[in-house]
Amino acid sequence: MKTGHNGIVNDAQGRVKCVFCVVQIPKAFSCIEQHIHGSKHKETLEIMTDNGIFHNEDNTMYCKPCKTILNNDESASQHVDGDQHSNWIAAIEDLIGGEFINLDSYLCSAKYEEDIRCDLCETAFPFTLALLEKHVNSHDHRVHLAEKLKTLNGIFPVENGEEVWCKLCDVYIENKVQAILDHIDDDELHMKWFASMDDIIEDHDISLDEFLSEEHHTTAECGKCNMEIDCTTENLEDHIFSETHLNQFD
Ligand SMILES: [Zn+2]
Ligand SMILES: [Zn+2]
Ligand SMILES: [Zn+2]
Ligand SMILES: [Zn+2]
Ligand SMILES: [Zn+2]
Known part of the structure; x- marks a missing residue:
């Protein structure tokens, strides 16, 4: 796999093509530039890095999760919408949701085989669904x-x-x-606390990190006003509707 290629190739008939987007482009330099800087091409690049799709030296496209070479006429975005790929993504999201396992470095590394890391356990293992499942349940x-x-x-x-x-x-x-884990995931009171807090502080730049991680810390921090507020739903609600908070500019 090769990185840094911009996807533009001349095919056997001398036509100019973008192999990432699978489109033909008029040969003029300005048209090629326009395509490379256009929104479709940028979107394709994003889809590729998010989904582990790479360009091979022979101008084929390879999908790392599916371990397959894309069909000649299949663009990256068509591939990720297909069954094989979307089923893979769904299975993975099911497995790693809430587990603090991050796939980004696996997906964007231009190597055929790449270990997956669990930051919680500070360990790495070859990436297969079976091994991932085994790890998550260990x-x-x-x-x-x-x-x-x-x-x-x-x-x-x-x-x-x-x-x-x-x-x-x-x-x-x-x-x-x-x-x-049961208390965190299933206790009604516990979940209600988070649900009502999230409702209040959503989009308000208020952090509960220290309140949650330090036993004797009693306040939440408003990053907008740069002040500490007693961490109860009533106080926080009052705060976000207060003059002080409303008059701060982002
Ligand atoms: Zn393109
Ligand atoms: Zn795929
Ligand atoms: Zn782990
Ligand atoms: Zn609780
Ligand atoms: Zn505030």
């Missing part, structure tokens, strides 16, 4: 996931070590990976 990964989610969910250790404490719900939870 005990190590579940433990690391629970650790990570605790800091995003206001859950803190308790001295006795047998329980953890949820600051949002003010309840104690058994200090077991599954119990913690």
